[in-house]
Amino acid sequence: MTGRRPLIGVSTYLEAGARWGVWELDAALLPTGYPRLVQRAGGLAVMLPPDAPEHAAAAVARLDAVVIAGGPDVDPGRYGAERDPRTGPAAPERDAWELALIDAALAAGVPLLGICRGMQLLNVALGGTLVQHLDGHAEVLGAFGRHVVSPVPGTLYAGLVPEAMPVPTYHHQAVERLGEGLVVSARAGDGTAEALELPADTGWALGVQWHPEMGTDLRVMRGLVMAAGG
Numbered sequence: 001m002t003g004r005r006p007l008i009g010v011s012t013y014l015e016a017g018a019r020w021g022v023w024e025l026d027a028a029l030l031p032t033g034y035p036r037l038v039q040r041a042g043g044l045a046v047m048l049p050p051d052a053p054e055h056a057a058a059a060v061a062r063l064d065a066v067v068i069a070g071g072p073d074v075d076p077g078r079y080g081a082e083r084d085p086r087t088g089p090a091a092p093e094r095d096a097w098e099l100a101l102i103d104a105a106l107a108a109g110v111p112l113l114g115i116c117r118g119m120q121l122l123n124v125a126l127g128g129t130l131v132q133h134l135d136g137h138a139e140v141l142g143a144f145g146r147h148v149v150s151p152v153p154g155t156l157y158a159g160l161v162p163e164a165m166p167v168p169t170y171h172h173q174a175v176e177r178l179g180e181g182l183v184v185s186a187r188a189g190d191g192t193a194e195a196l197e198l199p200a201d202t203g204w205a206l207g208v209q210w211h212p213e214m215g216t217d218l219r220v221m222r223g224l225v226m227a228a229g230g
Contacts (some may be wrong), residue, residue, distance in 0.1 A: 006064035006228035008043040010034050011098050011118070013071055014050045014091070033213030034069055034115075041221035042230045048101065050093040056100035057108070065111040065228035068098050068118030070211060073173060076132060079124045084132035086172070099125050111204040111227040113220070116171055119196055119207025126179025134174045134192065144168045144214050149194040155185035156206055157195045160223045167194075168214035175209075 010030060018027035028049035035045035048059060048066075060066060073088040075095050098118070102125040105112040114122040120130055146166045151158035175193040178184070181202065186195035198205040204227040212220050 004229065005042060005044045006225055006230045007046060007062070008038045008065045008067060008225065008228065009046050009048045009059065009063040009101075010038065010067040011069050011094070011101060012047050012049045013069075014093055030069065031213065033211075034067065037213040037218070037221050038067070038225070041218045041225045043221075043225045043228065048097075050097040053096050053100035056097065057104040060101060060104040060108055060110050063110060064230075065113070065224050066101055066105045067224070068102060068112070068114045068121055070116035070118065070170075072117065073132075074117065074120055074124055074130060076130075079129045081129060081132065086133040095121070106198075106203065106205060109203045111224050112206070113224045114196075114207035115213070116209060116211055119209050120173060120175065122205065122207040123175050123179045123182060123196060126182055128179030128182065129176040131174045131176045134172055144170045144211060147188055149186045149188055149210065151195075152183075152185045152187070155183065155195075156197045156200060156204070156223075157185035157208075157220075160219045161186075161217070165217070167208075167210035167212070167217075169210045171209060 013029040015029050016026050017024055018029060030047055038045035072091045075090040076083045076087060078095055098121050102122055147169055148164050148166050150164040151161055181198055182196045184193045185197045188194050194209045196207040
């Protein structure tokens with residue numbers, strides 16, 4: 001690492017009636033695992049609460065890298081599908097803002113990491129679709145599980161994490177049709193795509209379906225920080 005700590009923007013939740021102390025107010029929220037992971041990997045974390053999509057390029061221009069955090073299901077209308085009854089409530093402000101952040105980061109060549117929902121949005125942003133319900137990857141409501149993911153040799157992800165390893169996971173949706181230019185770089189034992197990326201000659205862009213912020217392995221985030229100049 002150099003002495004400079006890259007500035008890493010992380011998208012946030014937007015929740016009504018959040019509570020802390022004596023307060024119950026609408027809030028932009030981010031589980032502390034995300035900024036702590038950025039910090040432990042050598043970066044400086046800043047929050048990117050939902051804003052008007054037309055401001056995304058200006059926000060990205062001030063950052064060294066972008067993380068699209070996990071969260072609610074992507075609106076199926078974003079990828080031309082009818083809503084499955086098991087799909088969760090829409091988060092239109094987040095969808096619009098985070099898709100704009102992804103577009104801006106890809107256009108500017110700013111390193112991009114999508115986590116869980118963030119990986120799915122990366123796929124949707126590039127014209128892909130999602131499976132709206134998948135059994136076995138979120139077995140206990142509100143509790144992270146673990147399963148093994150295996151890297152695809154020759155990919156960016158395999159260069160960061162060359163061995164199969166268990167990861168913290170909580171998702172009920174998955175990639176169906178790949179977005180344009182994306183390649184699968186890790187899979188679960190049942191074949192589910194667990195990591196996606198763009199080829200190296202198009203810039204540093206990686207999505208992981210699991211939650212590295214809930215574990216101790218820093219290699220994926222360190223890869224982003226290094227790509228951002230750390």
